Amino acid sequence: MATSSAVCSAQSLTDTITVEGELTYAEHSFLGAAALTENAHFIATFEVDRFAPASNFDPTQLEFPASVLSLEVTLFEDQGIALDTGAVPTSCEVIVGAPQTMSKAFADGAQTFAAVYRMQGGDMNGRTQFCGVGIEQMMMQLFAAGIGFPVPLAGATDADFTATFEVASERGSQMVWAAGIARNITVESLDSDQDGVADWDDNCASSxxxxxxxxxxxxxxxxxxxxxxxxxxxxxxxxxxxxxxxxxxxxxxxxxxxxxxxxxxxxxxxxxxxxxxxxxxxxxxxxxxx
Structure with missing residues (x-):
């Protein structure tokens, strides 16, 4: 006698992960190493599909093709002052077409301790573009137990952080490489029907x-x-x-x-x-x- 319909399957499985921390090193292939202050920091935001199927499984590595949906990193050389990265974009938004996307998690067979989230494709000018972010466990646990998709645990952390961005054309290539220490991670899971349960764990996608x-x-x-x-x-x-x-x-x-x-x-x-x-x-x- 109820007048609604229940959909008993998850509709969207997107998580938005934001990693923030101290920027300890940044280098441009043409401009050289950046002069950073003690306030230098980074903000990395990437969207992933945590239910993307795994492939190429072995005891030390899992790959998840087509799992990274977007990726953007902002590097700050000082408080509020963005780092000059020249012609190298630190956002994957310029990638067009159907780029190959992949996330790779390294595990010891039971516990994931590092993951690389990356995208690769071309931009509107015909250049090849690559962007990637890596986080690696140091003293604090970084991922939940198990070898599933590597969504990091939210909260304070001390993980090792790296970021690489590259553009290439017939005239050559340019690259930006950065490193730092992640201090805080937030994970926002999409909740399409706004019922307080994230889509990836929601059996009724349109409540x-x-x-x-x-x-x-x-x-x-x-x-x-x-x-x-x-x-x-x-x-x-x-x-x-x-x-x-x-x-x-x-x-x-x-x-x-x-x-x-x-x-x-x-x-x-x-x-x-x-x-x-x-x-x-x-x-x-x-x-x-x-």
């Missing part, structure tokens, strides 16, 4: 976010439409029952077995109390008979 549980458009139970740990609201659970036949008796008017069980399932998840179970059952029954 019904009504404030309360409403049946047949106008039977409001007054029960708050809670969201479970898998990103599905109570309304989503009722909507998933819509395709179930209620009964083989044509004269029967009432909720299906699936619908009658939703309230108990929500009670078992501790999303509602028993008084709310009764309220859902009463409202559902009234809606099914109208």
């Amino acid at each position: 019904d976010l009504s404030e309360t549980v409403v049946f047949a458009d106008d039977h409001d139970s007054g029960v708050t439409n809670q969201t479970d740990a898998n990103g599905c609201t109570i309304m989503d659970h009722y909507a998933a029952c819509e395709t179930e036949q209620t009964t083989s008796f044509l004269s029967y008017q009432g909720p299906s077995y699936c619908e009658s069980q939703v309230a108990y399932q929500m009670y078992g998840m501790q999303l509602i109390n028993y008084a709310e179970v009764r309220q859902l059952r009463t409202t559902l029954l009234a809606a099914s008979r109208d």
Whole structure:
């Protein structure tokens, strides 16, 4: 009797990772090494698809083709003063067409300790462009246990950071190389339906976010439409029952077995109390008979 549809699969798997820290060295292939102050720092932002399939697996290396969606690094030679990188862009935004993208994680068979995120392709001027960022564990753990896609742990860190950018044409190539110490990492996971559960962990990609549980458009139970740990609201659970036949008796008017069980399932998840179970059952029954 609910009036929404539940999609029980993740829709988008994008994470935005921002790495900030101290810039300790920067060099341009033509301009030479930069004169950095104690305030020199960097901000690296890249988008990744954490569900990108792995390939070329061996005990020490995992590769994830087509997993890096964007990459941009800003280098600051002093507080608020961006480093001059000449004709070398430190953003992959100028890459056009269908660039090959890849992330590579190095592991000891169980624990990832370093990852390289990179993009390669061409720009609108016909030049080849490469950009890449690497982070490597030092004293603090950098990645969650396991050998899956290398999304770093958010929070304070002390990881080793490197960045490389290169453009090449028939006239030659130019490169910028930078190094530093990452001090903080943030990870923002896309939440398309804004239900508080990231897409990569959301079983209902387009949740019904009504404030309360409403049946047949106008039977409001007054029960708050809670969201479970898998990103599905109570309304989503009722909507998933819509395709179930209620009964083989044509004269029967009432909720299906699936619908009658939703309230108990929500009670078992501790999303509602028993008084709310009764309220859902009463409202559902009234809606099914109208």
